[in-house]
Amino acid sequence: MEYTDITIYILTYLENRLQENPTLDELEEALHYSKFYLNRIFREKTGQTIGMYLRARRLTEAARKLVETDAPIIDIALESGYHSQQAFTGAFQQFYQCPPKVYRERKQFTPICPSFIEKTSIKLYRLEGWAA
Numbered sequence: 001m002e003y004t005d006i007t008i009y010i011l012t013y014l015e016n017r018l019q020e021n022p023t024l025d026e027l028e029e030a031l032h033y034s035k036f037y038l039n040r041i042f043r044e045k046t047g048q049t050i051g052m053y054l055r056a057r058r059l060t061e062a063a064r065k066l067v068e069t070d071a072p073i074i075d076i077a078l079e080s081g082y083h084s085q086q087a088f089t090g091a092f093q094q095f096y097q098c099p100p101k102v103y104r105e106r107k108q109f110t111p112i113c114p115s116f117i118e119k120t121s122i123k124l125y126r127l128e129g130w131a132a
Helices: 003-016 024-031 035-046 050-068 073-079 085-096 100-106 116-120
Strands: none
Touching (some): 003 024, 073 085
């Protein structure tokens, strides 16, 4: 399998499970390659590690929810994989340069990390044994 194919499979897996907070161990088990190999290939093709991509995607989706919904910030934090609002606020502020409350008040969504799929016009695959 080519590096590009593996990268597309990784992206498919991550995007289909973004709300489930997938782990490298789960990805390793699903694709039957070591997590170190998967991370190396992914970084070669995208310029970032799998963990970096996941954090950026979760925070981007959290930013979307802050602007498009009235959901409490704590709920968005927990949905984004953070165990506390404080941890979420710190990560969000580092990523977006302002706290979630201020971002919500601005009412303007800026996708700092849109899905790599959206940026490259790669289509998600329906992989055997995976729920799409």
